[in-house]
Amino acid sequence: MRYLTLFKVFFQTSIQTDMEYRADFFARIVASLLGMVTTLGGLSVVFQYTNSIRGWSLAHVVVLLAVYYLLNGLIEMFIAPNMRQIMEQVRQGTLDFVLLKPVSSQFLATFRQVNIWRGVNVLLGIGLLIYSSRKLAMHIGGAQAAAFAVTLAAGLMIVYSFWLFLVTLTFWVTRIDNLEQVMWQAFEAGRYPIDIYPAWLRGGLTYVIPVAFIITVPAEALAGRGGPLQVPTAIVVGIVALALASAFWRFGLKHYTGASA
Amino acid sequence: MIYWIAVYRANLKTAIAQMLQYRFGILIWAVWGFVGPLISLAVWTAASASRGGSISGGGTTYTQHDFAAYFLTFMVVGHLTMSWDAFEFAFRVRDGNLSPRLLKPLNPIHSDLAANIAFKLTTSAMILPAWILLFVMLRPTPPHSLGLFLLGIPAVVLAGLLRYILQYCLALFAFWTTRVEAINELYFALDSFLAGRIAPLALLPAWLAAAAYFSPFRSMGAFPVELLLGRLTGAQIASGFLFQFIWLAVALALFRVMWPAGVRQYSAVGA
Numbered sequence: 390m391r392y393l394t395l396f397k398v399f400f401q402t403s404i405q406t407d408m409e410y411r412a413d414f415f416a417r418i419v420a421s422l423l424g425m426v427t428t429l430g431g432l433s434v435v436f437q438y439t440n441s442i443r444g445w446s447l448a449h450v451v452v453l454l455a456v457y458y459l460l461n462g463l464i465e466m467f468i469a470p471n472m473r474q475i476m477e478q479v480r481q482g483t484l485d486f487v488l489l490k491p492v493s494s495q496f497l498a499t500f501r502q503v504n505i506w507r508g509v510n511v512l513l514g515i516g517l518l519i520y521s522s523r524k525l526a527m528h529i530g531g532a533q534a535a536a537f538a539v540t541l542a543a544g545l546m547i548v549y550s551f552w553l554f555l556v557t558l559t560f561w562v563t564r565i566d567n568l569e570q571v572m573w574q575a576f577e578a579g580r581y582p583i584d585i586y587p588a589w590l591r592g593g594l595t596y597v598i599p600v601a602f603i604i605t606v607p608a609e610a611l612a613g614r615g616g617p618l619q620v621p622t623a624i625v626v627g628i629v630a631l632a633l634a635s636a637f638w639r640f641g642l643k644h645y646t647g648a649s650a
Numbered sequence: 651m652i653y654w655i656a657v658y659r660a661n662l663k664t665a666i667a668q669m670l671q672y673r674f675g676i677l678i679w680a681v682w683g684f685v686g687p688l689i690s691l692a693v694w695t696a697a698s699a700s701r702g703g704s705i706s707g708g709g710t711t712y713t714q715h716d717f718a719a720y721f722l723t724f725m726v727v728g729h730l731t732m733s734w735d736a737f738e739f740a741f742r743v744r745d746g747n748l749s750p751r752l753l754k755p756l757n758p759i760h761s762d763l764a765a766n767i768a769f770k771l772t773t774s775a776m777i778l779p780a781w782i783l784l785f786v787m788l789r790p791t792p793p794h795s796l797g798l799f800l801l802g803i804p805a806v807v808l809a810g811l812l813r814y815i816l817q818y819c820l821a822l823f824a825f826w827t828t829r830v831e832a833i834n835e836l837y838f839a840l841d842s843f844l845a846g847r848i849a850p851l852a853l854l855p856a857w858l859a860a861a862a863y864f865s866p867f868r869s870m871g872a873f874p875v876e877l878l879l880g881r882l883t884g885a886q887i888a889s890g891f892l893f894q895f896i897w898l899a900v901a902l903a904l905f906r907v908m909w910p911a912g913v914r915q916y917s918a919v920g921a
Binding site: 412419420423426434435437439441442443568578584590 | 675705832843854
C-alpha cells in the first residue's frame with residue numbers, strides 16, 4: 390500500500406516534468422508513425438507473393454506487430470528510463486542516495502521515473518490492435534483477453550528482470566550500456582513471428598534472450614493460437630525470472646562499494 | 651593533393667586510435683548491421699518456402715539461395731556504406747559541441763569522414779569472421795562473374811560517398827530545427843524501400859520499383875549489390891553508374907549551398 394502511494398507520487402512528478410517537453414511528443418509521434426508505415430508496407434510486399442509464412446497470415450502478423458509496439462511503448466515508458474538512470478548513478482556514485490532511503494532499494498531505483506511521451510508506441514500498438522482484430526473478425530472472448538493480459542504482464546516481468554540483471558552487472562563492470570543495444574537487437578527480431586527464423590536462432594530467442602515469451606506468446610494468446618500450456622508456462626517463466634533478478638540485485642548490493650569509496 | 655593526403659592521414663590515425671579505444675562499443679554498433687538484412691532474409695526465405703522455393707516478380711526469379719546472396723551482400727555493402735552523421739550532428743548542434751569544430755581551419759565534414767572510414771576499417775576487420783561464417787552457413791548463390799564483381803567495387807565506393815554526403819546534408823537540418831528525429835525517420839523509411847533493404851527492387855509493386863529506379867537510394871544500395879551479384883546487363887550497369895554520378899553531383903551542390911547557410915543560422919548554445 391505504501392508502495393502504491395509512492396508510485397503515484399513518482400508518476401505525478403514525472404508527468405509534471407514531461408509536460409515541459411510537449412514538442413517532443415509531436416516529433417515522436419511522426420517518427421513512430423513513419424516507422425510503423427514502413428514495417429506494414431514491407432509486410433504487404435511480402436504477402437503479395439504468399440498468403441501465409443510458416444502458418445502466419447498477414448492479419449496475424451499485424452496482431453504480433455501491434456503487440457510489439459505496445460510492449461516497446463511500455464518498456465520505454467516505465468522500464469528503460471529507470472534502468473538507464475541506475476547505470477548512470479552507478480557510474481557517478483549517486484546510487485548511494487537511493488540505497489540510503491528507508492524503502493526497498495529495488496523499488497525505488499526501478500520505479501522512480503515514467504516517461505509519458507515515450508509511450509506514443511502504446512497508443513499506436515492499441516490502435517493497430519483494434520484495427521487488425523476487426524480485420525481478422527477476431528472474437529476476443531473473455532478468456533482470450535485474460536490470457537493476453539496475463540502473458541503481456543509476464544512478458545513485461547521478463548524484460549524488467551532481464552534488464553535488472555544487466556544493470557546489476559554494472560556493480561562490477563561499470564560500463565556496459567552497450568549491452569542495452571544487444572537486447573534491442575534481439576527485440577527487433579520479435580517484430581516478426583519467431584517461427585520464420587532458423588532453429589538455432591529460434592532457440593536463442595526463446596531461451597537466451599526470451600523474445601518469444603515477451604512478444605510472440607501474448608500475440609498468440611490474443612489470437613487464440615497458443616496451446617493450453619502456454620499461459621502457465623509464461624507465468625512460471627515470468628515469476629522465476631523476477632525472483633532470480635531480485636536475488637541477483639540483492640547479491641550485487643552486498644558487493645556494491647560506491648564509485649568514490 | 652599532397653595537402654589533402656596529409657590531412658586525411660592525420661585524421662585517420664587519430665580516428666582509428668579512438669575507435670580501438672572503444673572496440674567493444676563499436677563492435678556492438680557494427681553488429682546492428684546484421685539485424686535488418688538477416689530479418690529480411692528470414693522473411694523472404696519463409697515466404698519462398700511456401701511457394702515451392704522461389705519467388706518470381708518484375709521479370710526475375712529469386713530462389714532461396716538468391717535471397718541469401720542478395721541480403722548477405724546487402725549486409726556487407728550496407729556496412730561499408732553506412733553513415734550516422736545525421737544523428738551525431740544534431741547532438742553537437744544542440745549541446746554546442748559544434749563550436750570548437752567550427753574554429754578549426756578545416757570543414758568538420760573531413761574529420762567526420764575520416765572517422766567514418768576508420769570505423770569501417772576497424773569494424774570490418776572485427777566482423778569479417780562472422781561474415782564468412784554466415785556466407786558458409788546460408789549457402790548463397792555465388793556471383794556470376796569475377797569481372798562484374800570487380801566492377802562492383804567502384805560502385806560500392808561511389809555508393810558510400812553518395813550516402814555520406816547526402817546524410818551530411820540531412821544532418822545540416824539540425825541548424826534550423828532541433829527536432830530532426832522525424833526527418834531522419836522519413837529518410838529511413840524511404841531508404842528501406844527504395845534502396846532495396848526490405849525486398850529486392852524487382853519484387854516491389856511496379857510504381858514503387860519505378861520510383862526507386864530514379865531515386866538516389868537505389869544508387870546507394872540495390873545498384874552496387876545487384877552489380878556484384880551479376881544480375882545487371884551492360885546497359886543497366888552503364889545507366890546505374892550514370893545515376894550514381896548525377897546524384898553525387900547533386901549531393902555535392904546541395905552541401906555547398908546548405909553548409910554556409912546553416913553556419914550563418916547557427917547560434918551556439920550559451921552564446
